[in-house]
Amino acid sequence: MNQKKITALTGSGQTQPETSPNDIGDKDLANLVPVIVGQIGGRDNNVVSAKALHAALDIGRDFSTWFAERVEEYGFVRGVDYFTDDDMAVAWLMNDQYSPVSGKNKGRGRPQKDYFPNIATAKELAMVERNEQGRAVRRYFIRCEEELIRSAPEIAARLRQQLRARITAANLYKPMCAALESARAEQGKETQGHHYSTESNMIAKMVLGGLTARQWAQVNGVQGEPRDSMNADQLEHLAYLESTNITLIEMGMDYYRRKSELIRLSQRWLAKRVGGAE
Incomplete structure (x- = not known):
């Protein structure tokens, strides 16, 4: 798949909505799960790192198993609902432990495979967890979408x-x-x-x-x-x-x-x- 290099919404002219540190304990969702821009199926999409989402949801299960089970259970389609870092050399811009040049964790070998669901898919992933973290993350994504509409009406x-x-x-x-x-x-x-x-x-x-x-x-x-x-x-x-x-x-x-x-x-x-x- 021909993917564009993704860029973070924050710091690139796009405004991130403010989030309360009390949404999920003391966590700042805007920093934990930043919304970035990538391409799915040849179109620009707002996406997030599934690994970052998994951590914010505090699921307590192996990441790869969790995502694979959700994909099968809810019928998410690669290239439609999400893409993977196999589809392009993804640089997770908000994590300085990831090298966008080599695609490897600095000093840690090859990183665990990541997935990048669009916002609609990420909201569904958060919602089905049925916990306070899931509800807070879903509300955060809704605010991100509302802010994008206000800041980029075109x-x-x-x-x-x-x-x-x-x-x-x-x-x-x-x-x-x-x-x-x-x-x-x-x-x-x-x-x-x-x-x-x-x-x-x-x-x-x-x-x-x-x-x-x-x-x-x-x-x-x-x-x-x-x-x-x-x-x-x-x-x-x-x-x-x-x-x-x-x-x-x-x-x-x-x-x-x-x-x-x-x-x-x-x-x-x-x-x-x-x-x-x-």
């Missing part, structure tokens, strides 16, 4: 746009498949799985520079559903073409005529988007 706006585009694209895929199935039924033809994938790949290639969604995910190191990692422009382009394709199918156009028309309309859509950005 990031929050971009995420909302991406979410709206993702939902729109999801809402159009099934109707497109239904329109295709109905049109083929009227012609006395049975619709099989490869017919749907051919339709989907045709549109994806127009959006993703000639690559299918699966190929694009492989090139970009994306795991899980490719659409979850597409940006808002790609998703809006995809939704536009799927919506248009439904109309063309219902008009009775065959695959090759639809493809030609969609290519033309796709180029016009892109030209308008570029022109509007200037």
